[in-house]
Amino acid sequence: MNDGMPGAYHTGQTYPSVYTFGRKLVEQAQSDGADVVIFTTPHPNTNFMTDSMWVTPGTSSYPSNPPIPADNKAGSTVQYVNADGTSVPASYRHVRVNESLRRLAADTGAILLDAEKYWFKAVAKYGLGALFDTNEYAHPNLLGHQQSYWLAIDEFVNSLNTASLAAAPKPVPYSPLVTYRVDATTRTSSTTLAADSQLGVDVGANQVWEVEIGAYYTGTTGDLRIGLALPSGASGRLGVTGFATNATGVESGPSTHRSVALPDTYGLPVGGNDADAFALARGIVRVGSTSGSIKPQWSQDTSSSSATTIYRDSYFKATRIA
Structure with missing residues (x-):
């Protein structure tokens, strides 16, 4: 202790x-x-x-x-x-x-x-x-x-x-780690992904992690892209479910269900529509020979001086699976 x-x-x-x-x-x-x-x-x-x-x-x-x-x-x-x-x-x-x-x-x-x-x-x-x-x-x-x-x-x-x-019994499965934002953060006039300063987990070499990102946000003009910052040599896949970028309302409009191979520098876009939105991203990260950190990344999907806001209580959960 x-x-x-x-x-x-x-x-x-x-x-x-x-x-x-x-x-x-x-x-x-x-x-x-x-x-x-x-x-x-x-x-x-x-x-x-x-x-x-x-x-x-x-x-x-x-x-x-x-x-x-x-x-x-x-x-x-x-x-x-x-x-x-x-x-x-x-x-x-x-x-x-x-x-x-x-x-x-x-x-x-x-x-x-x-x-x-x-x-x-x-x-x-x-x-x-x-x-x-x-x-x-x-x-x-x-x-x-x-x-x-x-x-x-x-x-x-x-x-x-x-x-x-x-x-003796075998070692128990690994416990999930959860971090969450204590205040809001914004992305303005930029489509370049940047890591969240409050969310993330440190990982060791050659480990495998299941990750989940819950984003509470709004961005009626710039929308939102979600990505992952990884240690050098890490790979995997990340998928997202949320409003499509051309959605116009809370209860109507298209949704997006897509994934991308990691590492990726572009991110997964989701729409800001005309009200507060939620997007869920999940994936698997396979760490290579280099340890480091896994962190959610945010940017706007369309550069706009009207800020995209990621709200307090947006979270990142990571569970080691191997």
């Missing part, structure tokens, strides 16, 4: 080193005949974790290799969506650390006890305030431990049908 906190995180000690050092540690223990058990961790109390506590740009130094950017995203709260549809706040840093721990367990054959999935359910059920003692923001209280670590241990123990730890 300390591994996503500022000092260790920004010196590279916990991310990405949680994987590289962890792998050496696991493989050494396994070579000595040990069965290794890896836990994911609960998250801190994000109600108290402001940007200043996360260390924002200009207030920390970082190693030159690899660089760990201290941008607002690294100090932000994202939304995790439980299987039952409930949405809870999550620390972006701890999501990344836990993702590395899951990959470590999968790559080494270690046993994974996924406390994080139970933590998110507990946050939805009890609220963050009930899971921490007063003035504590990093370490859960007894209830927090019972509703995360204890339940993960119970799940593992109940799955055993032999005396060997080799009977």
Whole structure:
């Protein structure tokens, strides 16, 4: 639970080193005949974790290799969506650390006890305030431990049908990551795609991701194009459903259902019509040998001094599938 906190995180000690050092540690223990058990961790109390506590740009130094950017995203709260549809706040840093721990367990054959999935359910059920003692923001209280670590241990123990730890359950599927705009943004007099500064996800080399973009927007003159910024060497396909660019109303007019191969610099156009609109884009991204970020991109479809506005609560959801 300390591994996503500022000092260790920004010196590279916990991310990405949680994987590289962890792998050496696991493989050494396994070579000595040990069965290794890896836990994911609960998250801190994000109600108290402001940007200043996360260390924002200009207030920390970082190693030159690899660089760990201290941008607002690294100090932000994202939304995790439980299987039952409930949405809870999550620390972006701890999501990344836990993702590395899951990959470590999968790559080494270690046993994974996924406390994080139970933590998110507990946050939805009890609220963050009930899971921490007063003035504590990093370490859960007894209830927090019972509703995360204890339940993960119970799940593992109940799955055993032999005396060997080799009977542990397989690692759980990857969790979706969701970011959303906290305010509106505009595109004016430009048909060049530009990445959204508030939406996106960092991805590793050779991973495969399913992505979804939900755009709430209006642009009666310039319309809208939607695209994806990808790491170098990434490929895939993106499709969109929405109003066609010649639509003239909310309940009438043509719609568009089309896709494009990635990478793509033009984007998928959708119409602004004469009222607030919504477009949904979904796709698959196959990351090559270069890690980086996947980010939604916006531009106008027709250059116009009348702004196209992408509204607050437009969102980007990404789920790793391989």
